[in-house]
Amino acid sequence: MDIDISFAEAVLRRGAALLEAEAEAAGTDPFAVLARLMAAAAATDAPLVVLSEGGSHPALFDEANRRAAEPLTARIASLAATRQGERAAMYEFDGSGPLTGNRIVAALLRPEERSDLLHVYIAVGRLRGGEAQITVPPALLRFDAAALGQTLGLLGDAVSRSANAATAALAHAAAILPMEGHEEGGMPAALLDLYWHALTLASVRAAGGLATMMPEGSA
Template identity: 90%
Template sequence: MDIDISFAEAMLRRGAGLLEAEAGADEAASDPFAVLARLLAAAAATDAPLVVLSEGGSHPALFDEAARRAGEPLTARLAGLAATRQGERATMYEFDGSGPLTGNRIVAALLRPEERPDLLHVYIAVGRLRGGEAQITVPPALLRFDAAALGQTLGLLGDAVSRSPNAATAALAHAAAVLPMEGHEQGGMPAALLDLYWHALTLASVRADGGLAVMTPEGSA
């Protein structure tokens, strides 16, 4: 049993090893998981702290509220997503998979590519720990999300968004784009993985509400 290290910690350790190894760049160029691990380790090294929040940690209200909101219709969740902000350069959320991903551990990494708290790059890693090593079961990809653009679109559409799932979906599509990572050969995005992107952003939006934005993280790197 791997009880002394989390999936997120194993990812960061692998990334740190790639940064130190001479062949790290070559491996990261061909393996999408290595790309993500190296990116997170670099963020921790240059833009520290990288905040880590884990389901089952000291802030269960965050994950409970995100799960509740995830069950709401998209039309009801858009305003919260448009209000998503992140003060840190990088934050990782770790939680258990459900449904078709039961038995997997999920890491959702949200990185700010610019000095804008409302613009986020969202990476999802799905995998397990084996002998202290992080192993992925679903290749990662990148979602670029612009909360400010979503808010502007919602303002233009007005009440139509709350009445029409099609309008809500169009507004979200305007603000978000899934981008393939180098080495990611999968032609389509599994529905379960796409749902994880919205759940990651829901976690971020919940954290930005009330007093959750200033809560102490379980760890940092």
């Protein structure tokens, strides 16, 4: 029977255990590397903000879901406005479509002092006996919102009229990198969508005063 903790908390607990162990303990297992990264961010760059679907801020997830249903041409400007004040944030929500039955953790880390440059990690899995089990190996998306904004400025109205132009602008500002030990290959469409959803959550939170909301938890 599962212990009453969140998937995000289970990820952080595993990471904390790895931090206490030898540096090599994470090995090249992508999930272990991710868990250790998040625990390290919580320990050294606190606070690590955690927001969960079903928590005290349903408007954040409802609005992100609404925007995710819009065509890219309609939401790309808000992606360019994505900002994150904290060094790290985690968003936890339920999987849908082919990922139904899974719990998703979208971890966003600022690798530098810039609030518009983010590294996005996605962990897809379930809780079993209080332990996080990963069902889809994670990878890293590097996203530069400022670069996207510059590209949109150059392209002008073409982005709002052409899905191809919007996709090209987004591709210029983002790069998916396999994590250490993760074989490079085709990225499943469902996983790719999660990266954009994570950035949509961040952009929604940065707008309308939501950036000042109290999180459900922090580490």
